[in-house]
Amino acid sequence: MADQHATVKGMNDILSPEVSKWQFVEEKARSVLEAFSYRELRTPSLEYTPLFVRSVGEATEVVEKQMYTFDDRDGSSVTLRPEGTAPAVRAYVSRSQWNREPVTRWYYLGPMFRHERAQRGRLRQFHQIGAEVFGLNAPSIDAEMIAMLVGMLTEFGLQASDLSVTINTLGEPDERVAYREALRAFFSQHVDALDDDSRRRLDTNPMRILDSKNPDVQTIAAAAPILLDTLGMASRERFEQVRTQLQTLGIDGETDPRLVRGLDYYTATIFEIKAKVGNLGSQNTVCGGGRYDRLVESMGGAAIPALGFGMGVERVLLAMTEEAESFEPALSLFVAPMDERARLWALPVAHRLRMAGIRVEIEHRDTGLKQQLKRADKLKARLALIVGDNELASGKLALKDLAAGKQHEVAAADLEAKIRQLLD
RNA sequence: GUGGCCGUAGCUCAACUGGUAGAGCGCCUGACUGUGGCUCAGGAGGUCGCGGGUUCAACCCCCGUCGGUCACCCCA
Numbered sequence: 145m146a147d148q149h150a151t152v153k154g155m156n157d158i159l160s161p162e163v164s165k166w167q168f169v170e171e172k173a174r175s176v177l178e179a180f181s182y183r184e185l186r187t188p189s190l191e192y193t194p195l196f197v198r199s200v201g202e203a204t205e206v207v208e209k210q211m212y213t214f215d216d217r218d219g220s221s222v223t224l225r226p227e228g229t230a231p232a233v234r235a236y237v238s239r240s241q242w243n244r245e246p247v248t249r250w251y252y253l254g255p256m257f258r259h260e261r262a263q264r265g266r267l268r269q270f271h272q273i274g275a276e277v278f279g280l281n282a283p284s285i286d287a288e289m290i291a292m293l294v295g296m297l298t299e300f301g302l303q304a305s306d307l308s309v310t311i312n313t314l315g316e317p318d319e320r321v322a323y324r325e326a327l328r329a330f331f332s333q334h335v336d337a338l339d340d341d342s343r344r345r346l347d348t349n350p351m352r353i354l355d356s357k358n359p360d361v362q363t364i365a366a367a368a369p370i371l372l373d374t375l376g377m378a379s380r381e382r383f384e385q386v387r388t389q390l391q392t393l394g395i396d397g398e399t400d401p402r403l404v405r406g407l408d409y410y411t412a413t414i415f416e417i418k419a420k421v422g423n424l425g426s427q428n429t430v431c432g433g434g435r436y437d438r439l440v441e442s443m444g445g446a447a448i449p450a451l452g453f454g455m456g457v458e459r460v461l462l463a464m465t466e467e468a469e470s471f472e473p474a475l476s477l478f479v480a481p482m483d484e485r486a487r488l489w490a491l492p493v494a495h496r497l498r499m500a501g502i503r504v505e506i507e508h509r510d511t512g513l514k515q516q517l518k519r520a521d522k523l524k525a526r527l528a529l530i531v532g533d534n535e536l537a538s539g540k541l542a543l544k545d546l547a548a549g550k551q552h553e554v555a556a557a558d559l560e561a562k563i564r565q566l567l568d
Numbered sequence: 569g570u571g572g573c574c575g576u577a578g579c580u581c582a583a584c585u586g587g588u589a590g591a592g593c594g595c596c597u598g599a600c601u602g603u604g605g606c607u608c609a610g611g612a613g614g615u616c617g618c619g620g621g622u623u624c625a626a627c628c629c630c631c632g633u634c635g636g637u638c639a640c641c642c643c644a
Contacts, residue, residue, distance in 0.1 A: 153635070205642050209569070227644085256644080261569070263637065265644085272644060341641075357640080406643060416644095425637085429644060456644030482602065515597095517604035525604095532602060546604070 154260070154268025164471035165461055169300055170253060173273045173455075176296045177251040180288075182275050185250035187231035189257075193221040199230040199439060201408025203348050210258040224257035227407070228274040229436065229452050236278055237445035251275035253457075264462070265427030271457035274433075281437065281449035283382050286413045287389035293417060293431055293453060294395055301464055306421040307430075309395060312403035313383040313412050315375040317438060320411075323374050324350055334364045354402045370401045379412065386413050409436040413451070422463035430463060431455035476567055478520035479506035482513060482532030490531045493559065500560060502567075520546060527566055529559075 151157060158166060174184075193213050200207050212224040225231055232250055235241075241248050253273045260266055277285055290309060298304055314320055327350040331338065338346070342353045342361050354365050372380065390397050397415070405414050414434030424430075433453025440448040479494045481487035487508070494506040505523060507516050513530065520528045530542040540553040545566055554562045 150634075210642080258643080260642065262635095263639090266642085270644065274644090426639070427643075432644065454644050459644060480603085513602050514604075519604085521604045528604080530603070534602080542603090544603075549604090551603085 152268070154262035156267065156269075161468040161472045162461075164473065165464070165466075165468045166457065168471045169457060169460055169464075170273075172299045173253065173296060174251075176292065176299055177273075177275060180249070180292050182249040182251040185232055185235060185252050185276075186254075187225070187228075187235055187252065189225055189255065190222050191225055191231055191234065193223045195230050195234055196223055196226060199233060199409055199443060200227065204406055204408055206258060206407065210260055212257045212259055226256055226258045228252050228254075228256065228272055228454060229276060229407075229409070229439075232274075232276045232452070233436075233439055233443050233445075233450070236276075236448075237440060237443050240445070242279060242440075242446050242448050246279050248278040249275065250278075263427070264423070264425040265456070265459045267458060272454045273457060274452060274454040276450060276452035278440065278448050278450045280451075281435075283385035283413075284389050286386045286415075286435065286451060287393055287395075289433070289451060289453060290390060290397065290415050290417075291393040291395050293455070296455075297417065297419075297430065297460070300460060301466060302419060302421070302460075306419060306463075308418045308420060309397040309415065310400040310403050310418070311386065311390070311397045311413060311415045312400055313372065313375070313379060313386075314404070314410055314414055314434070315371065315379040315412065317411060319375050319379060320371075323369070323371050326369050326374060327351060327353070330368050331364070337361070337364055351404045352406075355404060365402075372399075372401055382412065405432070405434060409439040410434045411437045415453075419459070419463035422465050424459060424462045427459060428463075429456075430459045472524075473503060475505055475520075475523045475525040476503045477505070477527045477529060477563060478516070478523060478525035479504060479529045480513060480516035480520065480531065481507065482530070484510070486531040486533075486536065489536060490529070493529075493556065497560060497563065502560075502563060517544075517546075527563060 193211070196211060197207050202208075206226050211226050213221060214223075216222045232252065236248065236250075251274065254271060255269050256272050257269055259268055262268055275289075277289065290311070294304060294307060294309065297307055315323070328346060331342070331346055331350060331353055335343065335346070338353070338361060339356075339358050342356055342358070345352045351371075353361065354368065356362060356365065372383070375383075387397065387399065403414060403416060412435040414432075416432040417430050418428045419430045420428070431453055433451065435449070435451040437449040438447075440446065440450055477494075477497065479490050481490045487506070490506060494504050498504045505520075505525065507519065513532075517528060525546060528544045528546055530544060535541050539555060541556060541559060542551055543554045543559070543562060543566070544551045552562065552566075
């Protein structure tokens, strides 16, 4: 397949009927987000490289080896966005949004790019539905967002019982730094028992050792200090309030003290939702996010707290077990002209119906009625309009209800009304 | 980035562990000339992912490459 028709590895065409499932998810997502008072934000796909290096973090996997970075023609380094928060923050800061609006809720929907080893649920061009809230730091907004996500996934047709919500808190940056040192000290005592990955993380990000899947490392990690225990009263109380309010909203989120995030900007509450159903492989995290209370300020803005999430559209689609075909829109009417003259007469009729919002297909090829009805059937048309010499002569059109097998004689003037009546 | 498995018609797969490819579904056409879904009969469609090697001979063996997939890693 490495020919001139190949797509770039990990990047796919999306066509019907699959695209119908995409549209369904996108429409549902939009309506839920709009209901929660978010407005859409559209940012460029390409940004100057330092934006991601500074916000996502220099030592993160994403920045170190997954970004599509190249020199633009003028020599400046640019990067295809690997995630949506940094561009949103850039947009927020660049127009001093906090001066215009104390609380900003933005959502976005679009392709992200990460050069990873592709597998099921992990593409190089993948799509995220995401949102950011700037200017709020009450625990209730954290709970609101998580509950909204569960609600959105439910709207997609997933059962709440098939989702698992995990939450944790990373505390404030200074608390995190202290904890990191504590962990480093702890694991340093057990260096001999650590695998290579974990040893490497001892320097770069000791918190990641905690969610190692190596059983030996897990045994040691079980005795490691717990972040939550080391946090100050304020952080712990805040987290407790998030948990309580989540319960109020009917969400039973499980606290996982080992949950960490791979992007550096996160603070305080972080969360993840996994889907336990569908065709997801090991990549079953459907969405994740958290607070990033220092990012706006560190990007040159005011000290504005914020939080956000990213949801992987491909993964949501895999979790949804319904066939893509079932999301395909039905064809309302197939117009079958018997010959050139009939087609000439029928085309403007079809045009008017289409402009009236009815989904209509008309045969443009010279083919017999039998073939046309077969085609109508294939297209799952609800109705067929037969136009031939008889109809043109009598002025009575033949409108056939394909499912019922009943044919109706209709005057041209009554056509639209009759169609709407039969479609109900 | 590391390791395993896989790659044959549009789709799902088959071809005695070497002798130059088949089925089902789908698609097209027809079964007395203006009526579909069922049935029947025909038909089109494959450089066996690509390149190289071994061999008298390769879809089947070897190497490389591209793609997919699973696990690790990472994350949405």
